[in-house]
Amino acid sequence: MSKKALSGLKVVEYGHFISAPYCTKLMADMGAEVIKIEQPSTGDESRYHGPFPDDLPHPEKSGLFLYLNTNKMSITLDVGTAKGREILEKILKDTDIFVENNPPQMINELKLDYPRLKKLNPHLIVTSITTYGQTGPYRDYKGYAINCCAFGGVSQSLGHNWREPLTFPMSMGHYLAAINGAAATMVAILARDITNSGQHIDIAEADIWASHHVGFGVTLYTFIGREHLRNGYLGGGWTYPTGRLIPCKDGYMALCAPQVKYWKQFIELMGNPEWSQNPRYRDRRAMEYEYPEEVDALLTPWFLERTKQEHFKFFEEHAIPFAPLYNMEDEVNDPHLTEREFFTDIDHDAIGRLKYPGPPYRFSKTQWSLERPAPKLGENNEEIYCDRLGYSKKDFVELRKAKVI
Amino acid sequence: MAQYPLQGYRVVDFGSAWAGAQITHMLADMGAEVIKVESRTRIDYARLGGVPTPKDLIDKSPEAIAVAYPEHLELNPLFHLLNRGKLGITVDFTTQKGADLLRDLIKRSDVVADNFTPGVLDKYGLGYESLVQIKSDIIVVSLCLAGHTGPLKGTRGYAPIITALAGLDSMVGYADESTPSGTRFAFGDHVAATHGALAILIALIHRNRTGEGQYIDISEWEAVTSLLGEPLMDYIMNSRIQGPVGNRNTNMAPHGFYPCKGEQEWVSIAIKTDEEWHNFCHAIGNPKWTEDNKFRDRLNRTDNYEALDKLVGQWTANYTPYEVTEILQESGVAAAPFMISKEQHNNPHFRERETFIEVEHPKAGAETLYGIPWKLSETPGGIRSSGPLLGQDNEHVFKELLGLSQSAYDRLVEEKVIY
Known part of the structure; x- marks a missing residue:
């Protein structure tokens, strides 16, 4: 086993689906010990989400669950029961980080609110990832990823301004909230080394969209009165081509060259077509703001002559920053990602050997790694309850009978 | 300390544009001392992008504008947004003396961050291999489109290229249109920046415990693709290539x-x-x-x-x-x-959470920036200033921090090393 940056850090996850699990995966993949608490007999809802091999649902074969829960342990525990509560408290007394993504109301009902947990363990860092956060008038509103896209303001820049807006696919906001939650938690670890006390971290998915992603739109609104971001890339201010997708022989090419030198070079490489001399196609700002589709159409015949790989190679040779639009097949088979060993093969009892997508970053001394596959439901019950917490085999059977675990 | 958990950490910031700037403002928000390095020979392009440029300045380089119309470089609120809380210095590291000054600064720093195309800093003796000789526990995080190894390591590209190569844009769009509509904002930059900030924090935790620094290579492409587990697993398991589905959700309706x-x-x-x-x-x-x-x-x-x-x-x-x-x-x-942005600005929920706040800029006046979405109950951080004016902290950094005498400082200014 290689040296890990977060080894020794004890994390408990009491969450479901994407945001809390991805947050703790980020820690587990860097060496933290993550105990995932799942509801007895059902477990994390992502176990039922898929994708499944041949589309046949099976709680140990969900691609989303397998991907989000690498390097973790799973125990089943009903924290709503008195006995379950007692066990959870035992665990949390010896925990550094508690990550949860439940509605604030539910956490209050379960008496798992921060003031109570702080009394239990003042060193504990509690990271709550929710839709709207722990404060504010919408705190108790119900919300799924699409509602966060709406309220967080990202949907205003997805899709066309003459049609219905779009949600970000794949519940992407959950992942973003998770990364931000992990980063804020690491800040709290650094702070704890000095203050010797834990704290509560409140991450709202709607805030994350509204700030780091499209918060610049509010800055532009107050600065120049641009009310929305529906008209295109960065709400304008750029010159053609700023993020156009142009069809080619076998897919699409993505074009972005706000700097004039690339555009000039590209026009030259196309052989200075006659239209490029027309003043209408020399005003790159008007081209981007007013008639980008018209310019796309002028470029299309040239692009249709070659495949995306042929184009990519050509643009690479000329150092022009245009690239193909990849799909998931392209990702899995890409030679660059292959050479960087982006995908890792790991074995799993229920599903066998599969490729898993890899690291968001490469550390030179403490590498990201997948040491173990996602756990089966309650896979580590005996290890945690008997070996670590000291329950006898007899207690263990009782707990199971009472459906506490 | 109570307010600023990262107080006492110094970051030398070569970042520019979106991702490079955002990665370190997140640390500045938490109290780190982030020193942004620019030069009149190498100005952050974000000083220009995003807001309409006066017509006569379109397609002029920022360096030319710095000479002809320097005020314009201080008026872009998006630059202030992405560089809030940072100090600003101007030094030309392509000169020997400039690189030496920065090495001296890095000797007293914890983290170096950049988003150059691979090799730029190495050329001037500012790459990880050189820096580790003068500061053995330095943490260097380097971010670029495709990472620092592999056949495409030198590839350049702006944000839309990241989400295209990463495969994300192939799944964003309407189900009934043949061309995906893509993300249309700098999503790839933001994701890479957040992963980058997280990586720096993890590396700091490790360094504080073991005394060991390290080098972190971030591929913006991989930072995005690493989030696509669901469709990737579908391809890996079922050879199915997911495309745009509009607002359809297989588990929910309506x-x-x-x-x-x-x-x-x-x-x-x-x-x-x-x-x-x-x-x-x-x-x-x-x-x-x-x-x-x-x-x-x-x-x-x-x-x-x-x-x-x-x-x-x-x-x-x-x-x-x-x-x-x-x-x-x-x-x-x-x-x-x-x-839309206008409504967000006035929304009571965001107002109560201080999702947007006003920050004063010395040239541009009060501007609305996004606040800090990491709400830490005990050590919340804070935005201490707007984005820096070009070279505003030269005297502080070179004289007070590095101890240059007034005459040595003046000489370097005259020689356009500090420039």
Whole structure:
């Protein structure tokens, strides 16, 4: 086993689906010990989400669950029961980080609110990832990823301004909230080394969209009165081509060259077509703001002559920053990602050997790694309850009978 | 300390544009001393991008504008947004003396961050291999489009190229259009920056415990692709290539944006469980159509989502997005208005959470920036200043921090090393 940056850090996850699990995966993949608490007999809802091999649902074969829960342990525990509560408290007394993504109301009902947990363990860092956060008038509103896209303001820049807006696919906001939650938690670890006390971290998915992603739109609104971001890339201010997708022989090419030198070079490489001399196609700002589709159409015949790989190679040779639009097949088979060993093969009892997508970053001394596959439901019950917490085999059977675990 | 958890950490910031700037402002928000390195020979392009450039300046380089129209470089609120809380110095590291000054500064720093194309800093003796000789526990994080190894390591590209190469944009769009619409904002930059900030924090934890620094290579492409586990696993398991699905969700219906009273007014509604469905039906007054067998359970609703969407849309069209939200939320149904920037600015929820705040800039005046979305109860951080003026902290950094005498400083200014 290689040296890990977060080894020794004890994390408990009491969450479901994407945001809390991805947050703790980020820690587990860097060496933290993550105990995932799942509801007895059902477990994390992502176990039922898929994708499944041949589309046949099976709680140990969900691609989303397998991907989000690498390097973790799973125990089943009903924290709503008195006995379950007692066990959870035992665990949390010896925990550094508690990550949860439940509605604030539910956490209050379960008496798992921060003031109570702080009394239990003042060193504990509690990271709550929710839709709207722990404060504010919408705190108790119900919300799924699409509602966060709406309220967080990202949907205003997805899709066309003459049609219905779009949600970000794949519940992407959950992942973003998770990364931000992990980063804020690491800040709290650094702070704890000095203050010797834990704290509560409140991450709202709607805030994350509204700030780091499209918060610049509010800055532009107050600065120049641009009310929305529906008209295109960065709400304008750029010159053609700023993020156009142009069809080619076998897919699409993505074009972005706000700097004039690339555009000039590209026009030259196309052989200075006659239209490029027309003043209408020399005003790159008007081209981007007013008639980008018209310019796309002028470029299309040239692009249709070659495949995306042929184009990519050509643009690479000329150092022009245009690239193909990849799909998931392209990702899995890409030679660059292959050479960087982006995908890792790991074995799993229920599903066998599969490729898993890899690291968001490469550390030179403490590498990201997948040491173990996602756990089966309650896979580590005996290890945690008997070996670590000291329950006898007899207690263990009782707990199971009472459906506490 | 109580307010600023990262107080005492010094970061030398070669970052520019979006990702490079955002990665370190997150650390500055938490109290780190981030020193942004620019030079009149190498100006952050973000000083220009994003807001309309005066017509006569379009396609002029920032360096030319620095000479002809220097005020313009201090007026872009997006630059202030991405560089808030940082100090600013100007030093030309392509000169020997400039590189030496920076090495001296890095000797007293914890972290170096950059988003150059691979090799730029190495050329001037400022790459990790050189820096580790003078500061053995330095943490260097280097971010670029495709990472620092592999056949495409030198590839350049702006944000739309990241999400294209990463495969994300192939799945963003309408199901009934052949061309995906893509993300259309700098999503790839933001994701890489957040991963980058997280990586730096993890490396600091490790260094504080072991005394060991390290080098971190970030590929913006991989930072995005690493989030696509769901469609990647589908391809790996089933050889299925997912494409754009619009607002369709295989587990939820209704799920989408529904038209409301007015022009381009929309409300988002998402219903997963049967309980939520019954609450929804009740909230809208149990019209006859809700009893249709086609909608009786989740499976039927997701199968018949198009018919359902039409009927839901007919109901929402009678109300404003806020009215629909209120009616449905009262019954425990997930709904939220479609918000544009203007509405977000005035929204009471965001106001109470200080999602947007005003920060004073010495040249541009008060500007609205986004606040700090990491809400830490005990050590919340804070935005101590707006983005730096070009070279505003030269005297402080070179004289007070590095101890240059006034005459040595003046000489370096004259020689355009500090420039």
